[in-house]
Amino acid sequence: MSARNRRLPRHLSWPLRPNDVRAALGVGPAAAVDLAFDDRPWKDGTLLHVAWVPALDSGLDPLSSLRIRIAPTPDAYRTAARLVMLGHAMPQFAAWTAAARAASGGWGLSAHSRSWRLAGRGVQHRDDERPYPEAG
Numbered sequence: 001m002s003a004r005n006r007r008l009p010r011h012l013s014w015p016l017r018p019n020d021v022r023a024a025l026g027v028g029p030a031a032a033v034d035l036a037f038d039d040r041p042w043k044d045g046t047l048l049h050v051a052w053v054p055a056l057d058s059g060l061d062p063l064s065s066l067r068i069r070i071a072p073t074p075d076a077y078r079t080a081a082r083l084v085m086l087g088h089a090m091p092q093f094a095a096w097t098a099a100a101r102a103a104s105g106g107w108g109l110s111a112h113s114r115s116w117r118l119a120g121r122g123v124q125h126r127d128d129e130r131p132y133p134e135a136g
Contacts, residue, residue, distance in 0.1 A: 038070065050068050
């Protein structure tokens with residue numbers, strides 16, 4: 001996202017772009033994706049969050065049940081964060097969202113979420129708002 005068209009303080013940047021998310025979802029630019037860019041970092045370090053919110057109308061595209069949020073990171077870490085997120089979190093994001101969109105039965109009828117944050121040279125994820133695992 002262009003620095004000129006953003007609402008972030010000068011010292012923050014988003015590590016992912018809309019095209020990164022769309023590529024992971026396997027959709028084009030015309031697809032309706034609920035994608036938002038937060039204007040401040042999450043206290044727990046989350047950079048990418050996706051929530052599955054079941055659609056009440058079963059005729060809707062399963063894509064409409066996804067809510068995706070991207071949090072900023074300090075400018076000094078953006079490039080490194082972007083590389084780690086693209087290399088580690090986005091493949092996991094793609095697999096999780098594909099499984100969510102294909103889910104049948106009870107799982108697909110209830111709300112779920114997954115979040116990712118940096119952890120060393122990789123990422124940690126957590127499910128359904130539980131705490132991240134302790135570093136060890």
